[in-house]
Amino acid sequence: MTDMVRFSAKAMALTAGCVLSLQLSSGQVTNVVRDDERQLREWIKALGSDEFGGRKPMTEYEDLSINYLAGQLEGLGLEPAFGGSWFQPFGMVAVTAKPVSNALTAKGKKKVTLRYPDDLIVWTARATDMVEMKDAEYVFCGFGINAPEYGWNDYEGIDVKGKIVITMVNDPGYYDANLFRGRNMTYYGRWLYKFEEAKRQGAAGCMVLHNTEAASYGWHVCVNGHLEDNLALYDPETRNADELGMKGWLHEDGARKLFEAAGMDMDAALAAAKRPGFRSFSLKVKGDVKLAVSYDIQQTRNVAGMLRGATRPDEAIVLSAHWDHLGIGTPDESGDAIYNGAADNGTGMAGVLLAARKFTELPERPDRSIIFLFPSSEESGLFGSEYYCSHPAIPMEKTVANLNFESMGPAELTEDVVILGGGETFLDNYYVAAAAAQGRYIFFDDDNSDGWFFRSDHYNFVKKGVPAVVVENGLHPLDPSKPNIYPMESWYHKPCDEYRDDWDLTGTLANVNLQFSVGLSLANAKAY
Ligand SMILES: [Zn+2]
DSSP states (O other): OOHHHHHHHHHHHHHHHHHHTTOSOHHHHHHHHHHHHHHHHHHHHHHTSGGGTTOOTTSHHHHHHHHHHHHHHHHTTOEESBTTBSEEEEEEEEEEEEEGGGEEEEESSSEEEEETTTTEEEEOOOOSSEEEEEEEEEEEOTTOOEEGGGTEETTTTOOOTTSEEEEESSOGGGTOTTSTTTTSOOGGGSHHHHHHHHHHTTOSEEEEEOOHHHHTSOHHHHHHHHSSOEEEEEOTTTTTTTSOSEEEEEOHHHHHHHHHHHTOOHHHHHHHHTSTTOOOEEEEEEEEEEEEEEEEEEEEEEEEEEEOOSSEEEEEEEEEOOOOOOEEOSOOTTOOOEEOOIIIIIIHHHHHHHHHHHHHTSSSOOSEEEEEEEOSOOTTTSHHHHHHHHSOSSOGGGEEEEEEOOSOOSOOOBSEEEEETTTSSTHHHHHHHHHHHTTOEEEEEOOOTTOGGGSSTHHHHHHTTOOEEEEEEOSSBSSTTSOOSSOHHHHTTSTTOOOOTTOOOHHHHHHHHHHHHHHHHHHHOSOO
C-alpha cells in the first residue's frame, strides 16, 4: 500500500466516520474507497466515451446523455425533482444579427459611419426578424456600473431609457488598486453585467467598449464569438421582446469616431470615468438602428433527482455539475474531433453521482432535501443553471447552498484544497472543518483576476443570493514525487479530454468526499 492510498483511506475513514460512526474496520474502509474509485471511473468512462459524442445540447447526443443520468439517479433510488420528471425543459434561441447595409450611421456635430464588423459587432436576444430604433441617442456611461456597496453609480443623474449605452469593460479597480477590489475583478467588471444593468436602466441597447488589456482578449475574439448564433434563454410568452434590442462590442476606433462626431475628447472622457465622482453624459449623437435578424428556437433539458429531507423537506442543498460539453468540432493534430469532456465535466457529474450514492446509503435521511442537479448549456453561457435558478425545484429562498462540481479531475491528493469564493459566506467554516477531518486544509483563493469565479453554474445561485463555492484541487501534493501527469492546461476544452486508466483520482475522490461531507453537515445544520 502506498502512502497515497493509505492517506486516502484515512481521509475516507474520517469523512465517513461522522456518518457511519466508524463501524467499519480499516480493511472495509479500504474496500469502500476502492469501490468508490471503481464507480467514479465507470461513470466518467461512460459519460466521456465517444458514444456520447461530446454531449452537445440540442444534438442527437442530448437524449443519450440525459437519459443516462436519469437512469443512474433512478438506480440510486432517488425521486425525480421536477414534478414527477427527471427533466426540466427550457427554450434557447440562437440569434444572428447584423446591421442592414453593414453599418450604423449617426449624426452629432459631424456624421459618423460605424462599419460592421471592424468598428462594432452586434447581436440581440430578441426572436424577431428586424430590430429597429428611430433616432437612437448614444450615451457614454463610464463603466456602466451601479454598485451601492462600493459607492459607485454610473447611472446617477442620467436617463438612458430608449438610448444606446456605451460602457467600458472591467471595473474601476483595474486602474486604481484603491477602488473596488483592485485587480481582483468583481462581477461588475464582466461584460455580461454591463448588459444586465443597461437593461435594468431601461436602455434600448448597450455596447461595451473593447480594450485588449482590460478585456484580456483581442478584438477578433469579440467578433468570432458573436458573428452568428448568439445564444440566450428563450421566453415563449415575450419572444424576448423585453431584452435589449442591441447588444454589442464597440472597437476603440469605432468609439473614437463616435466621440469625434460628438466633438468630444475620448481620452479625457475615459480618464475621467476611471475616477470617483464621474458623471455619465450624452454624446448628443443620434441615428437609426436597423438590424436584420435570423433566429432558431430549440429546446434543451436540465436533469435532476432529489433525496427528500426527513424533517425539513421544503429546504434544499443543491449539488450540481453541468452535463453538457462542446460536442464534435475542429479536429486536433491527431484528427480527433470529439470533445469528450471526460474531465470537463464527466468528473463533476461522476462526483455528484457518487455523493448521491453516499447520501442514499446513510442510515437515516438528512433533515433537508438534497437536489442533484445536472444543468444543460453551461459551456455556452451558464444557461441551464440560469433557468433552474428562476424555476427551481425548491425556491431559492429555501435553498441553503449550492455546491458546484466543475472539472474536478484527474487530481492527485493534495494537502490543501482551493476554494474559490471563500471569505464571502458562512460556508467557509464548513469547508475548514470538513478538510481538517481529512487531515487537509483550505486555501481561500480570493484572487479572481481571471474572473474564474463567474464562469460556472454556481454563479447563477450567487446572483440569487444563495451561497455557493467552487472547489479546486490544491497546489501541494502529498507526494511531490508523483505530480499530476494530466494537469488542466493539457486537456481543457480539447479533444484529448478523454478518460484514461492511468488517471490519478486520489485527489478527485478526496474532493468529492469533502463536498459530500459539507453537504451533509449543511443538510442537518440547525441554523438557517
Ligand atoms: Zn465545465
